[in-house]
Protein backbone atom coordinates (compact mmCIF):
# COMPACT_ATOMS: atom_id res chain seq x y z
CA UNK A 581 0.00 0.00 0.00
CA UNK A 582 1.59 3.25 -1.05
CA UNK A 583 0.86 6.62 0.46
CA UNK A 584 1.01 10.14 -0.85
CA UNK A 585 3.72 12.34 0.65
CA UNK A 586 1.96 15.60 -0.21
CA UNK A 587 1.36 17.47 3.05
CA UNK A 588 -1.83 19.57 2.89
CA UNK A 589 -1.23 23.33 3.00
CA UNK A 590 -3.64 23.53 5.93
CA UNK A 591 -1.30 21.73 8.34
CA UNK A 592 0.33 24.20 10.69
CA UNK A 593 4.04 23.29 10.79
CA UNK A 594 4.18 24.78 14.33
CA UNK A 595 1.55 22.37 15.68
CA UNK A 596 2.99 20.11 18.40
CA UNK A 597 2.51 16.35 18.14
CA UNK A 598 4.59 14.33 20.61
CA UNK A 599 3.14 10.99 19.56
CA UNK A 600 6.01 10.02 17.27
CA UNK A 601 8.14 9.91 20.44
CA UNK A 602 8.39 6.32 21.74
CA UNK A 603 8.30 7.40 25.42
CA UNK A 604 5.01 9.23 24.83
CA UNK A 605 3.47 6.06 23.40
CA UNK A 606 4.86 3.84 26.20
CA UNK A 607 3.62 6.21 28.88
CA UNK A 608 0.10 6.22 27.38
CA UNK A 609 -0.01 2.43 27.17
CA UNK A 610 1.11 2.14 30.80
CA UNK A 611 -1.72 4.48 31.94
CA UNK A 612 -4.46 3.43 29.51
CA UNK A 613 -6.19 0.85 31.70
CA UNK A 614 -6.30 3.25 34.68
CA UNK A 615 -9.10 5.30 33.03
CA UNK A 616 -12.34 3.63 34.22
CA UNK A 617 -14.54 5.17 31.48
CA UNK A 618 -12.39 3.80 28.69
CA UNK A 619 -13.86 0.28 28.38
CA UNK A 620 -17.40 1.64 28.40
CA UNK A 621 -16.48 4.10 25.64
CA UNK A 622 -14.92 1.35 23.49
CA UNK A 623 -18.06 -0.78 23.99
CA UNK A 624 -20.23 2.10 22.73
CA UNK A 625 -17.97 2.45 19.67
CA UNK A 626 -18.28 -1.27 18.91
CA UNK A 627 -22.07 -1.01 18.99
CA UNK A 628 -21.95 1.18 15.86
CA UNK A 629 -19.62 -0.98 13.78
CA UNK A 630 -22.05 -2.74 11.39
CA UNK A 631 -22.44 -6.43 12.25
CA UNK A 632 -21.84 -7.46 8.62
CA UNK A 633 -18.67 -5.38 8.17
CA UNK A 634 -16.26 -6.98 5.70
CA UNK A 635 -13.58 -4.26 5.75
CA UNK A 636 -12.82 -1.84 8.59
CA UNK A 637 -10.20 0.92 8.81
CA UNK A 638 -8.80 2.03 12.20
CA UNK A 639 -7.24 5.52 12.16
CA UNK A 640 -4.53 6.07 14.81
CA UNK A 641 -4.67 2.43 15.91
CA UNK A 642 -1.94 2.63 18.55
CA UNK A 643 -1.10 -0.89 19.67
CA UNK A 644 -4.22 -2.23 17.94
CA UNK A 645 -6.64 -2.41 20.86
CA UNK A 646 -9.70 -1.23 18.90
CA UNK A 647 -8.68 -3.07 15.71
CA UNK A 648 -8.42 -6.17 17.92
CA UNK A 649 -11.91 -5.67 19.29
CA UNK A 650 -13.26 -5.32 15.75
CA UNK A 651 -11.34 -8.39 14.61
CA UNK A 652 -12.62 -10.49 17.53
CA UNK A 653 -16.24 -9.32 17.25
CA UNK A 654 -16.76 -9.38 13.46
CA UNK A 655 -15.83 -12.86 12.14
CA UNK A 656 -14.21 -12.81 8.71
CA UNK A 657 -13.52 -9.07 8.79
CA UNK A 658 -10.46 -7.61 7.12
CA UNK A 659 -8.91 -4.70 9.03
CA UNK A 660 -6.48 -1.98 7.99
CA UNK A 661 -4.96 -0.38 11.10
CA UNK A 662 -2.79 2.71 10.66
CA UNK A 663 -0.62 4.89 12.87
CA UNK A 664 2.54 6.97 12.47
CA UNK A 665 4.30 5.95 15.70
CA UNK A 666 7.01 3.33 15.21
CA UNK A 667 6.59 2.18 18.83
CA UNK A 668 2.83 1.71 18.40
CA UNK A 669 3.18 0.04 14.99
CA UNK A 670 5.64 -2.49 16.43
CA UNK A 671 3.19 -3.43 19.21
CA UNK A 672 0.25 -3.63 16.79
CA UNK A 673 2.27 -5.87 14.45
CA UNK A 674 3.10 -8.13 17.40
CA UNK A 675 -0.59 -8.29 18.36
CA UNK A 676 -1.64 -9.33 14.84
CA UNK A 677 1.39 -11.47 13.95
CA UNK A 678 -0.87 -14.50 13.47
CA UNK A 679 -3.72 -12.61 11.79
CA UNK A 680 -3.00 -11.92 8.11
CA UNK A 681 -6.50 -10.40 7.83
CA UNK A 682 -5.18 -7.37 9.77
CA UNK A 683 -2.80 -5.07 7.86
CA UNK A 684 -0.88 -2.72 10.15
CA UNK A 685 0.39 0.20 8.06
CA UNK A 686 2.39 3.34 8.69
CA UNK A 687 0.38 6.45 7.92
CA UNK A 688 0.47 10.05 9.14
CA UNK A 689 -3.06 11.42 9.56
CA UNK A 690 -1.75 14.79 8.36
CA UNK A 691 -1.45 13.13 4.95
CA UNK A 692 -4.39 12.25 2.67
CA UNK A 693 -5.88 8.76 3.13
CA UNK A 694 -4.43 6.67 0.30
CA UNK A 695 -7.01 5.79 -2.36
CA UNK A 696 -5.39 2.39 -2.88
CA UNK A 697 -6.57 1.26 0.57
CA UNK A 698 -9.94 0.73 -1.12
CA UNK A 699 -13.38 1.08 0.48
CA UNK A 700 -14.54 0.22 3.98
CA UNK A 701 -17.84 -0.71 5.65
CA UNK A 702 -16.70 1.15 8.75
CA UNK A 703 -13.96 3.60 9.63
CA UNK A 704 -13.21 3.65 13.35
CA UNK A 705 -10.89 5.81 15.38
CA UNK A 706 -10.24 6.18 19.11
CA UNK A 707 -8.58 9.16 20.76
CA UNK A 708 -6.37 9.90 17.74
CA UNK A 709 -7.85 12.55 15.42
CA UNK A 710 -7.65 15.31 18.05
CA UNK A 711 -3.89 15.29 17.47
CA UNK A 712 -4.33 16.97 14.07
CA UNK A 713 -5.40 20.60 13.65
CA UNK A 714 -9.06 21.42 13.07
CA UNK A 715 -8.73 22.18 9.35
CA UNK A 716 -7.08 18.82 8.85
CA UNK A 717 -9.73 17.05 10.99
CA UNK A 718 -12.42 18.39 8.70
CA UNK A 719 -10.48 17.48 5.56
CA UNK A 720 -9.85 13.98 6.98
CA UNK A 721 -13.57 13.51 7.65
CA UNK A 722 -14.17 14.26 3.95
CA UNK A 723 -11.57 11.64 2.99
CA UNK A 724 -13.27 9.14 5.35
CA UNK A 725 -16.58 9.76 3.56
CA UNK A 726 -14.86 9.01 0.23
CA UNK A 727 -13.32 5.79 1.57
CA UNK A 728 -16.64 4.45 2.99
CA UNK A 729 -18.93 2.15 1.05
CA UNK A 730 -22.48 3.52 0.60
CA UNK A 731 -24.20 2.91 3.95
CA UNK A 732 -20.81 2.65 5.69
CA UNK A 733 -20.34 4.14 9.14
CA UNK A 734 -17.71 6.44 10.65
CA UNK A 735 -17.30 5.88 14.40
CA UNK A 736 -14.96 8.42 15.96
CA UNK A 737 -14.42 8.04 19.70
CA UNK A 738 -12.77 11.31 20.52
CA UNK A 739 -11.37 13.64 23.11
CA UNK A 740 -13.39 16.81 22.47
CA UNK A 741 -13.24 20.36 23.82
CA UNK A 742 -15.16 21.46 26.91
CA UNK A 743 -17.24 24.62 26.46
CA UNK A 744 -15.45 26.38 29.36
CA UNK A 745 -12.04 26.42 31.04
CA UNK A 746 -13.70 25.36 34.30
CA UNK A 747 -15.21 22.27 32.68
CA UNK A 748 -11.88 21.47 31.00
CA UNK A 749 -10.08 21.66 34.34
CA UNK A 750 -12.80 19.54 35.96
CA UNK A 751 -12.23 16.92 33.23
CA UNK A 752 -8.47 16.95 33.82
CA UNK A 753 -9.08 16.56 37.55
CA UNK A 754 -11.45 13.64 36.93
CA UNK A 755 -8.79 11.83 34.89
CA UNK A 756 -6.08 12.61 37.45
CA UNK A 757 -4.07 15.24 35.62
CA UNK A 758 -3.47 18.99 35.74
CA UNK A 759 -3.37 21.78 33.13
CA UNK A 760 0.45 21.79 33.49
CA UNK A 761 0.63 18.09 32.63
CA UNK A 762 -1.97 18.26 29.85
CA UNK A 763 -0.70 16.76 26.56
CA UNK A 764 0.43 19.65 24.30
CA UNK A 765 -0.38 17.40 21.33
CA UNK A 766 -4.11 17.79 22.03
CA UNK A 767 -6.01 20.04 19.63
CA UNK A 768 -9.52 19.69 20.97
CA UNK A 769 -12.58 20.75 18.95
CA UNK A 770 -16.13 20.90 20.38
CA UNK A 771 -18.38 17.90 19.68
CA UNK A 772 -21.11 20.16 18.21
CA UNK A 773 -18.70 21.72 15.69
CA UNK A 774 -17.47 18.31 14.58
CA UNK A 775 -21.02 16.99 14.17
CA UNK A 776 -21.71 20.07 12.01
CA UNK A 777 -18.66 19.32 9.82
CA UNK A 778 -19.89 15.75 9.31
CA UNK A 779 -23.37 16.96 8.28
CA UNK A 780 -21.94 19.65 5.96
CA UNK A 781 -19.70 17.06 4.29
CA UNK A 782 -22.73 14.89 3.48
CA UNK A 783 -22.79 12.30 6.26
CA UNK A 784 -26.25 11.17 7.37
CA UNK A 785 -27.46 9.87 10.76
CA UNK A 786 -24.93 12.17 12.41
CA UNK A 787 -25.02 12.05 16.17
CA UNK A 788 -23.06 11.92 19.38
CA UNK A 789 -24.01 8.47 20.67
CA UNK A 790 -22.05 8.62 23.93
CA UNK A 791 -20.50 11.37 25.98
CA UNK A 792 -18.71 11.54 29.31
CA UNK A 793 -17.22 14.97 29.94
CA UNK A 794 -14.63 15.42 27.12
CA UNK A 795 -15.01 11.88 25.78
CA UNK A 796 -17.48 11.63 22.89
CA UNK A 797 -18.50 9.08 20.27
CA UNK A 798 -19.22 11.01 17.07
CA UNK A 799 -20.75 9.06 14.22
CA UNK A 800 -22.17 9.47 10.74
CA UNK A 801 -23.24 7.24 7.85
CA UNK A 802 -22.42 7.57 4.15
CA UNK A 803 -25.66 7.92 2.12
CA UNK A 804 -26.71 4.80 0.16
Ligand SMILES: C[S@@+](CC[C@H](N)C(=O)[O-])C[C@H]1O[C@@H](n2cnc3c(N)ncnc32)[C@H](O)[C@@H]1O
Pocket residue numbers: 597599600608612639640641642643644645646662663664665668687688689690705706707708709711712
Ligand atom coordinates in the same frame (compact mmCIF):
# COMPACT_ATOMS: atom_id res chain seq x y z
C1 LIG B 1 -4.25 8.17 22.68
S1 LIG B 1 -3.49 7.10 21.51
C2 LIG B 1 -4.88 6.05 21.06
C3 LIG B 1 -4.43 4.75 20.47
C4 LIG B 1 -5.57 3.72 20.27
N1 LIG B 1 -6.50 4.17 19.25
C5 LIG B 1 -6.27 3.45 21.56
O1 LIG B 1 -7.50 3.67 21.64
O2 LIG B 1 -5.62 3.00 22.51
C6 LIG B 1 -3.37 8.17 20.09
C7 LIG B 1 -2.80 7.48 18.87
O3 LIG B 1 -2.86 8.39 17.77
C8 LIG B 1 -1.65 8.28 17.04
N2 LIG B 1 -1.43 9.52 16.30
C9 LIG B 1 -1.31 10.78 16.79
N3 LIG B 1 -1.09 11.64 15.78
C10 LIG B 1 -1.06 10.90 14.65
C11 LIG B 1 -0.85 11.23 13.28
N4 LIG B 1 -0.64 12.49 12.86
N5 LIG B 1 -0.88 10.23 12.38
C12 LIG B 1 -1.10 8.94 12.77
N6 LIG B 1 -1.29 8.57 14.04
C13 LIG B 1 -1.28 9.55 14.97
C14 LIG B 1 -0.61 8.05 18.12
O4 LIG B 1 0.60 7.54 17.60
C15 LIG B 1 -1.34 7.09 19.03
O5 LIG B 1 -1.15 5.77 18.66
